[in-house]
Amino acid sequence: LKRKKPIKSQIDLLHQSFSELYRIFIQVHMWEDLRLLTKRHLMVIVGLLNENDVNGATSEILHLYNATNNQAVKDLHGILLADFIYPNECYLTSLKLLALQAILRAKSAHEHADSILKLFALDKRYLLRDANVKIHMVIQLLLNFFMLLPSGKAMLGLKFLQYVKQYKLEFEGYIKNMDDLTFQDQLKYYAREMTDDARIYLACFYDDYSKYCSTPQKIMLTDFVQKSLKEHASLPDLIQQSNVTGSRSCFMNYSSKRLVQVTSSILKSEDCPISTAVSLLKQSWEVIRFNGGNETNGKRILFDKTLSFLNSKISVLTENQMAIRDLLELMAEYCIDDNQFKRMSNLVNVLFNSFVVLKNMEFLKLAAHLESRRYMLERESGLLRPIIEKFERFISKATSREAKLQIFGYLFNLQMAGRTLGKLQSFCQLVYLRCFQKLQLTKYIEFRNCSEVMLAFFYGVSPVKEINIEGWCPITQMLYSCISGKFCLGTIDVNPETNKWHFLHKYEVLIKAAYCFNIEMSKHSTFNLASITSNYMNKWVMRKSPSASEKVAAFEIDFLRILLIYLQFNNFDKCTIDLIQCLRSRSSTYEPFLLESEGFLLSAYINLQMLDKIATMRDKIYNTPFDLQNEKLETVLNVLRMKLQLMAWENDHRLFEKVFIQEAPKLREEVFDLDNATKKTSSQYIKVILFNIDVLITASALQLAKNNMVRAATESKKALKLSVSLLRKLDNLSEKTRLNVVSYLTCSYLSLLNLYIHLGVARDCEFYVNELSTLLCDLNEPTIVFKCLQFLYEYYQLTGQTELAATALGKCNNAFDYIDGESNILALTSFFFINNENEKLLDSLGLFFKEGIDETFLPYYWRLKMGIPVEEWTKQSKYKASYEVNKLDMLYRRVLKQLESEPFFRSMFESLVIIPSCHLPAEQSSKKQLAFPGKKALILEVMASPRPSTMTPRGKHMRQKFDRAVAIDNLKALKDSVEELQLSSLKNHELSRVASFYSLALSLLSNLSITTSLVDNLLDEFALSELPKCMPLYYDKALAAIGNDIYESFCLLPLSSMDDPVAIQREKSLAAQKRICQNPIPFNVISIDYCSVTGSLLISKIETFNDRKVHLRMPLNRAHARDLDSKMLSFEQARRELSDIIGESNASTSIEVTSSINSREQRKEWWQTRYELDRRLHELLKNIEDCWFNGMKGFFGTEIVDSELLQDFKNEVNDILHQNLPSRKQIGNRDMFLQLDDWIVELVLRLSPQCPDFMPMMEDLIYIILDILLYHGEENAYDEIDIDTIHVQLEEIVRKFRPRLLSMKKLSHTFLVVSSSCHSFPWECLSFLKPLSITRVPSISILDDLLKKCNDGISPKVPSQNKISMILNPHGDLSKTESRFSNLFKEIVKERPNSTLLINQKPDEKTFLEMATSSNLFIYLGHGGGEQYARVKEIKKFDHIAPTFLLGCSSASMKAFGKLEPTGTVYSYLLGGCPLVLGNLWDVTDKDIDKFSESVFQKIGLSCDASINSSQEHTISTAVSKSRDVCHLKYLNGAAPVVYGLPMRFR
Amino acid sequence: SKREEEDFEDREIEYCPPKHDPLPYVPDGHVPLLKEDIEKLTTFRSPYLIEDECSKSSEDTEGGFLDLEDIESGQEDEEMSDASEYTGKTHVDAISGRTTLELEPRYAGEGLSASELNDLVGD
The missing domain is CATH 3.40.50.1460 (Rossmann fold)
Structure with missing residues (x-):
């Protein structure tokens, strides 16, 4: 254009480039800036006109219009009578003026006279829509036509006068030689040349004229009418008249009212043949259309009558179909003139009905054309849905596929589509939802006049696979792949050179964020998640000039929703908080989404345990009034879920009962409607189910906190069943649902596992662990896999499955490689914890929270998990139990450290620790008053100050650095805190840990302090150590009763508090111990357990006949400790040897081995292996007897020793001790010293001299006795003692008393209580038990x-x-x-x-x-x-x-x-x-x-x-x-x- | 011992029959997770797809006709002094008689000048 060359010579080039540009503007959906292009095109047209190339100009005028409007026009008539609809408002006025100019230049005014008159008659519709129209030029053109069109001269004159008045112009500026009145007067003459065809518009011109010229001198309409009027009263004349085609002119003479009456009489008359009626109606409506502003209501009523007349007569109108079509088209024009869009819609319905009856495609096409024009004219976004639904009917009724696509074209084009991203998306997807199936599309078709953005939205949600999108711009390809979720589009360059013109350019940052985010999700990765989120925040949400008017698009809301879900899913809690605060800073734009985001914010604060933040949100949530009954379902679910999170966080069962069990089911029943009785849409139904799973999991946790174990299990099982059946019911899950189901499913499993671990029931744990593991093998979500594997690692450690624990840890660390530790602090801290990097763990918290470190409880949470008793637990009452257990652990470790530091007491664990072992003589001989009162002091004093002797037995170091009192205090503290502990809140394995602490404290206390007798504590000790065994069995039985019936109804179980099962069981156990001792038949109950803390066997005995209890801690290496070359057998070695023997035995008897034995040689060899295994087992049992029990075999003796026999034997033993022990030799008599407890004396009595191992057994007992005295303060240098003489003397009295012993009555039975770790040993086959x-x-x-x-x-x-x-x-x-x-x-x-x-x-x-x-x-x-x-x-x-x-x-x-x-x-x-x-x-x-x-x-x-x-x-x-x-x-x-x-x- | 020696040959082999797996332990009413269930949990689908696809389109009324909405159209037009209402009145001639109109040449059918056209599209 800038080249000075005449346009005519380069018109072809210009034409093609304009065509191409229009195509591109359509393709990139860029009509917002169409003005830039059309302006230049108008310049070309002007250029052509100025170069007198009128044809060129005309074709370019048509080219411009047809390139930018879906419904093209054939000639300038179409241009003149085109409606102002998007996007042509920006150029149409100028184009029309140029069209008029072209007509003048082409001297074709006469040919276009009718259109020109229509143009000016209805100038409000056709011309004056543009506020800043150049009226001066309009008038000039008007006057030109005034001069050229005699038939319209009078009317154009009126229009001229109207404009002069309307736009307050100077009449003289235009007409020099007369004033306006004379001009006005002249018009009367011109009226005579008015032909009938022209006169039809007179009413319109006059109507507008009279609106602006109301002065007395104004022309009267009558001045224009020449012929006198004949009143046509009767219809037959009209009917007769009609065939002379003159009826229209006669209609013109009617007044509006008369015209309306006559037309409605046509409708009512029976005898008027239908075809004549139709043609009469056509002519009457032609007149009515240009009849000006009177009788508007009458005309509207007439319109309705005409329509229902036609509608009822369709079936009989088969011959004059085209007449009907033209009549309806004419009436449609009337509607547009009069802005009667509802009536226009009725008219479209009649057209549609005609098509249905008459099967004539013309009707359907016109219906579609008018329906789309109506929408474009009315621009009422609320109408979109009904219009699309109507098009759905059109398309479904259209017979052939071409017809369907043609009708579809009227709907799905750039002109109809929305102009913002949000509107465009909802338009395209609504059209898809309604019309896609009806189109029976199988493969991709590119629709006419559609932008690539529209195709992306449309085909994005459709199942159509191969879409050739190579031609699309990268930004649209990205949009398409986001929506469709398909990534097989080859590598789209994520940072293409941006096309500034593109419709999506404004949304580029958003689309790129969504696209990268989709790739991230499809790869189940989180590496780029943090940067994507921050990019989206800084470059999009906080962008400088977001157009305030534009509402947030559904696309962005979907993106935000899935982003927040994915952030929460992967514990990117800090990112979530930052994102939501960023959205809040732009609350005007993101207002609709903010309530929904609250839930995510709360769960982020809860994950990070930021107590104050949670408290503030808590007050806000509980205090804002909320109408549970009438709020929208989504809002109800959001608010209830937030309350649920708070209740779970605070273990608030009272509020849970009130809200979820009492109120919600009554006020808003549909929230718990799991069989979808209320017929909700599938997405709402899924939300309800997910909500219910969440409620059930929380209910289970609350029931567990209140010790309702059966109810807790029931609720968890319901949650799991719901998750699995939801998964089963849906054939393909949306990403939102998938992520939710994954987290809820794993949550249900973990909640069940936590419960069964709390109860200590292994079988169910194993079952759910296997189910969870099969799920984890295929699950590809690193965060969830890591969380579950970490749980499994801790589970396998708990259950002693060391190899599985190792594999779980390995896999866990692999999974962690796929986790962004910087953003996911929960995973990072867990990773450090399971790999025992505690310092790094605490440092990482510091790095993550920086100055906000004191806002979070996490540092204390993790210290508690590391076993440190943190005082700050009071901020979080649910961590009381772990604090208590940690405190015990700490007390215990303090005692151990003290014992380790003092060799004298370190050796305590190498010898027996027994309750009761010995006591002061004073209690013993209360009958015989001691000769002199000071005696007691003397004895104490003897013991307190050790005799100076350098000769000390190995390991029993004399230096008394060790502070006995401190050790006793610590042990007492340990004992007391166990007794105060609230047991029911402990997990079963914590219970057994507490039990072993208690037994340890009692044993050490009884060994160290001589004053307190701890026998009566044994009752508690036995009860406590039984709890971890009985509770799992009790629960196993109780939970076995949970049948299928629990799934009949999913409503919540009441949360009323039940009594504490652990306390009940403890009472039961105490009572049981007392009751069995009243049993007339004498029997023993002996329990065998293994204490992994000290590696020794814990043996306890209740002798029912004399209600005597004894508890001893038997170190398995005591013989070896005394004499290095004696045999040694640890518990672990024995267990492994036993399982090896059994393994080899099973192998040897397997069908594979036995079936291949046929020769004698093989049989001999087979039997040898069998005997060898038998021997090894026998040898193992022998070693157990010798190394572990040795002198203690008598503990299991069944003779009931009467007190007399016992006393006699005891005196003898004391004599021997008195004679041989350096600590006793020179002083007093045998009764003045520490007295051994009866049952230790019995052990000696029960030794049988005939037994081959009598010697080592006797020696073992002697050392045990010496150790007891030593630890109770009576220290002797062992090598100063003549062990042999003691040995000989004791043997002598044992032989002496043996016959009396054998004559005693025997016990009838012995019950063995064997712990699960000792279960596999065949104790019954030990020689002394057999x-x-x-x-x-x-x-x-x-x-x-x-x-x-x-x-x-x-x-x-x-x-x-x-x-x-x-x-x-x-x-x-x-x-x-x-x-x-x-x-x-x-x-x-x-x-x-x-x-x-x-x-x-x-x-x-x-x-x-x-x-x-x-x-x-x-x-x-x-x-x-x-x-x-x-x-x-x-x-x-x-x-x-x-x-x-x-x-x-x-x-x-x-x-x-x-x-x-x-x-x-x-x-x-x-x-x-x-x-x-x-x-x-x-x-x-x-x-x-x-x-x-x-x-x-x-x-x-x-x-x-x-x-x-x-x-x-x-x-x-x-x-x-x-x-x-x-x-x-x-x-x-x-x-x-x-x-x-x-x-x-x-x- | 010696006695055991001779026994080797003639003592028949004893074997313990192959193990049979116990009935699997499945808690009452438990719905196991199937392979295809887990697959659903691993397939990514675009989060922008429409979830409520299957909502039924508006059912066709029988015969598939569209019925007409009745639109109220306000009260009867009041009697307008319809200037155009004439009952047989005849045409009255112009007062000032017919005179020829001289209009500026500009309006003689040539329309707008080149500069005017440029102004029209120039702004």
């Missing part, structure tokens, strides 16, 4: 329950004369066993009524349970414990099960789970009310165990041979102990059987 009647029980209180059931009879009689149920070789592969027992069992069934027998047949669960519960004795000879036929959890549910023999391999084995209690098959039977279970600790071979079974059967009277039956009566325990030796391999097979429960009698 002959005894022994059965195991899980705990004293369970023993008490069993006794109560059999009203205190230890050996109740089994009515084995009937109802015996037997299962023999159910699996069919124990043929030898079957052959051995089938006769016997058949015999039993014959002889003993209601007995049942299953041979070689697999029982289903129902039968198995039936046989176990409704018989007097249940015998199972098959594999394992029958777990493959009846599920263990079903067995637990019973209250009564018959005494049971489970004679399969490893039926009694129980895999230990570290600090959690395993409930193996045997314990399940006991929980199910079974009084007696016989099982095998490991796998045994068939022949040997059958021999054992046969022997047991005979001894309990189950054999066929009557004579054997009537012989000596046996309890099950004596039968078992007598039958062990029938096995060929006495240890490998013979030691496997073990009896649980009561030693019941069979006869």
